[in-house]
Amino acid sequence: MIMRTNIKRVFGLLMMMMVISIASNAQAKKTVYILATGGTIAGQGATEVTAGYKAGAITVDELLSAVPEIKDIANIKAEQVANIGSQDMNDQVWLKLSKRVNELLNQDADAIVITHGTDTQEETAYFLNLTVKSDKPVILVGSMRPSTAISADGPRNIYNAVATAVAPESVGKGVTVVMDDKILGADDLAKTNTLSVGTFQNPNYGPLGIVYNGKPIYTRQSLKRHTINSEFDVTNLSELPRVEIILSYSNATSLFVDAAVKAHVKGIVTAGVGNGNLTTDLQNALEKAVKNHGIAVVRSSRIMTGPTAQWDEINDDQLGFSASWFNNPYRSRVLLMLALTKTKDYKEIQRMFSEY
Ligand code: ASP
Numbered sequence: 001m002i003m004r005t006n007i008k009r010v011f012g013l014l015m016m017m018m019v020i021s022i023a024s025n026a027q028a029k030k031t032v033y034i035l036a037t038g039g040t041i042a043g044q045g046a047t048e049v050t051a052g053y054k055a056g057a058i059t060v061d062e063l064l065s066a067v068p069e070i071k072d073i074a075n076i077k078a079e080q081v082a083n084i085g086s087q088d089m090n091d092q093v094w095l096k097l098s099k100r101v102n103e104l105l106n107q108d109a110d111a112i113v114i115t116h117g118t119d120t121q122e123e124t125a126y127f128l129n130l131t132v133k134s135d136k137p138v139i140l141v142g143s144m145r146p147s148t149a150i151s152a153d154g155p156r157n158i159y160n161a162v163a164t165a166v167a168p169e170s171v172g173k174g175v176t177v178v179m180d181d182k183i184l185g186a187d188d189l190a191k192t193n194t195l196s197v198g199t200f201q202n203p204n205y206g207p208l209g210i211v212y213n214g215k216p217i218y219t220r221q222s223l224k225r226h227t228i229n230s231e232f233d234v235t236n237l238s239e240l241p242r243v244e245i246i247l248s249y250s251n252a253t254s255l256f257v258d259a260a261v262k263a264h265v266k267g268i269v270t271a272g273v274g275n276g277n278l279t280t281d282l283q284n285a286l287e288k289a290v291k292n293h294g295i296a297v298v299r300s301s302r303i304m305t306g307p308t309a310q311w312d313e314i315n316d317d318q319l320g321f322s323a324s325w326f327n328n329p330y331r332s333r334v335l336l337m338l339a340l341t342k343t344k345d346y347k348e349i350q351r352m353f354s355e356y
Pocket residue numbers: 038039040041055084085086087116117118119120142143144145
C-alpha cells in the first residue's frame with residue numbers, strides 16, 4: 001500500500017517535471033520573424049535539373065515548410081514583405097523593410113531573418129546595416145538554386161540563419177548574411193560568382209565566422225559603424241535621394257555624366273579603374289557636375305578588393321570629390337544616398353566614408 005502511494009508520488013513528480021520542462025523550453029525559445037522578399041530561394045523551376053526558373057514564385061509559408069526543423073529552435077513568425085527577383089529591389093521596398101524590421105525589434109522579435117534574392121542582397125544588407133536601430137541579430141539569407149532543384153541550398157541556409165539568429169553571440173554583430181555555412185558582414189559583402197552556392201564573400205576583411213553543426217562560430221567582428229552606432233535614420237522618410245553609378249573604362253566619355261546631370265541626380269558614384277581613376281573626359285565632366293550643379297561625387301573602383309584611397313593620383317579636395325575607401329560602388333551608392341539625407345558637404349561625406 002505504502003509502496004503504491006510512493007510510486008504514484010514519484011510518477012506525479014516526474015509528470016510535473018516534464019510539463020515544467022516543456023513549458024520552460026517553449027518559453028526559452030526566442031521569437032524569430034522571417035520576412036520574405038522573394039528571390040531564387042522562393043523560386044520554382046520547370047524541372048528539378050534544368051537551369052531555368054522564376055524567382056519569387058512561392059510564398060513564405062511554402063518556403064518554410066521545407067525546413068520544419070526551425071520550429072524546434074525558435075518561435076517562428078513569418079511575413080511576406082515582397083515577392084520579387086532582387087534585380088527589381090528598390091528604394092520603396094528598402095524603406096518598408098527597414099521600418100518593419102525596426103518596428104518588430106521594438107516589439108516581440110528577438111531576431112529577424114530576411115529571405116532575399118542574391119543579385120542585390122549585398123545592397124539591401126548594407127542599407128539595413130546602416131538603418132536598423134537595434135543590436136539584435138538581423139540576418140539575410142538567399143539561395144543560388146530554386147526551391148524545386150535537387151540539392152536546393154535554401155533549406156540549409158534558412159536553418160543556419162535561424163540557428164545563428166537565436167545564438168546570444170550574434171547580438172551586436174551588425175547585419176549579416178548566412179549562406180553556404182558562412183557568416184558574412186554587410187560592410188564588405190560581394191557576390192563573386194554568378195552560379196556557385198559559395199558565391200558570397202567578404203573579399204577585403206574575410207568572413208565573420210562559420211556555422212558548424214547548427215551553431216555559429218565567430219572569428220572576427222566589424223570595426224565599422226553600424227546599426228545602433230549609425231547616424232542614419234529613415235523612420236520619417238518616404239523616398240531617398242537619387243544616386244547613379246558611372247563606370248570608367250578605356251575611352252569612357254562624359255556621355256553618362258551629362259545624362260545624370262540632365263536627370264537632376266543628387267549624387268554620382270564612380271566605378272573607376274585601379275585606385276578609382278577616371279578618363280580625363282569623365283573627370284572633367286564630374287568636376288563640372290560638382291561645381292556647376294552641386295552634385296555629390298564619390299570615387300570608388302571597379303576592382304573587387306583594396307581601398308579607393310584619397311589623394312592618390314587624383315586630388316579629391318581640389319575637385320570636391322570624396323573617396324570611398326573600402327566601399328565598392330554598390331555599397332558606396334547606398335551610403336551616399338543616406339549621406340545625402342544629412343549633408344551635401346564633400347568633407348562631411350568623406351568623414352562618413354571613412355567611418356562606415
Ligand atoms: N535573380 C535572383 C534574385 O536575386 C537570383 C537569386 O536569388 O539568386 O532574386
